[in-house]
Amino acid sequence: MMCPMSTSKTYHHGNLRQALLEAARELTAEVGIEALTLREVARRAGVSHAAPYNHFADKAALTRALAVEAFGSLTNFLRLAVAAHLDPAKALKAIGQAYVGFALHNPSEFRFIFREDLRSDETGEVARAGERAYGVLLETVKHCQEVGVLPSSTDSNLLALTAWSTTHGLATLLVNGPRQELEVEATIDAVLHTLQQGLYSR
């Protein structure tokens, strides 16, 4: 009998690899990525502590897979935000909101994604996953330049980086907590508005 691709519980555990990743995601959300241990992940997945080695070469391989998945989630989330708008300017603002929203709703994943020191990436697959997320923003910036919302004379990457810096900084501050007492929604709107129009009086 061939093993079905999914939802099969007949062949040993079934799909232990996915179960381990899921358990690792939960555990990371609870204790943070730096307190994640392979043994606890195995415990949560209901297998012995040696079982993960059938699916991941070592602990680093698991966290790497975790990072790629998390970047994938972010990329999808940003793509959905863009797809909801025909107007490039609205799409751009939607990306910003989605970015901060993702961080607020998935704080552990957001934190983890950008801590390069916490995960090995010899293969570069995590970096490539990050590029895909950035690509969504860059494309939208270019569309905005085409329709004149953003200046076409400025380098697209520079505009994208500025937008990213602002939303990333806001997301980081909100997630890591120095100013958690703020009205979140109003703050996001205000910061994005300032990003568009500038800080200075006019």
Place this chain on the structure above:
Amino acid sequence: MMCPMSTSKTYHHGNLRQALLEAARELTAEVGIEALTLREVARRAGVSHAAPYNHFADKAALTRALAVEAFGSLTNFLRLAVAAHLDPAKALKAIGQAYVGFALHNPSEFRFIFREDLRSDETGEVARAGERAYGVLLETVKHCQEVGVLPSSTDSNLLALTAWSTTHGLATLLVNGPRQELEVEATIDAVLHTLQQGLYSR
């Protein structure tokens, strides 16, 4: 004989507390805060692994002291930047540059400061140290509002937060690496200019 406040090597170690903090700072720079161990800190300071307990109740007390010190460095650095300018607008821009500069030159401290999950702060002293750094920015924003550079109708904290978000995001991206290949100086200038004038075409 009284023990002099500093530079004395006569009384046992002399000033082990400072030596431990210094060693911890170096070690953090090398391996990151999450790989910092009390035993290695003691090793570097040239004392036994139990000696630190004469100066810090436990490991958390040491990292807390480290965080307060790091925030103090940042605050001083920002104050120096502000003090160099009479024009509030120039002072504001200088803060932004100083903030990113601090992050680039002290990456491990910068990272550590904003990882609340990595250090306990029951006493709130770390939070208070953070407030002092934020205070420098807030004061400058208020000066800018007084002279009309920034709109006085907008809440000072909101303006400060927006400025902080942008510079913090830029600093984070530059320090944590997703886009390290960029021309750093030019990028900082471009981002700060956009922060002032806005992303949109005009």
Place this chain on the structure above:
DNA sequence: TGTACATCAGTGAACGCGCGTTCACTGATGTAC
């Protein structure tokens, strides 16, 4: 359809490791008389 065999995905004991922390101790420093 049945049997022999290969493979695959688990188990559980064991390894060495370095950690944070405690403890009884020691020796240097400061102080009272």
Place this chain on the structure above:
DNA sequence: TGTACATCAGTGAACGCGCGTTCACTGATGTAC
């Protein structure tokens, strides 16, 4: 100035702990004839 004592800041052995990883194994699954 000298001596007895208290205190302070170190030492080094020991503790229990949980970790990542390895290994020989077992039992279920799939496959050739």
